[in-house]
Amino acid sequence: MVTAGLNEKTGVIEENEHTCVYCGHEFSRARDLRRHVMIHTGETPFNCFYCDKAFNRRERLKDHCLREHEMTEEEFQAKATFAPRGRPKKKSKQ
């Protein structure tokens, strides 16, 4: 049995409440679940500065920009100032 929810400071095993509503996969951290859910929603908030590609993770976009557009890491960091996201955008019905 996995004790991912074990709090090492308190010794308390916390309830794992971060469950994916799409596949039931459980996560010990809310941020891990949020990142995972993107797989199902297809949410790709990180758009490339040069082409139409979009990525669900900043690291992926960085990888893409460095490889495909020959950006340096410094250039990427300067450009990639993504604002912290609030609630996820809903797809418009247009």
Ligand SMILES: [Zn+2]
């Ligand atoms: Zn899932």
Ligand SMILES: [Zn+2]
């Ligand atoms: Zn690109």
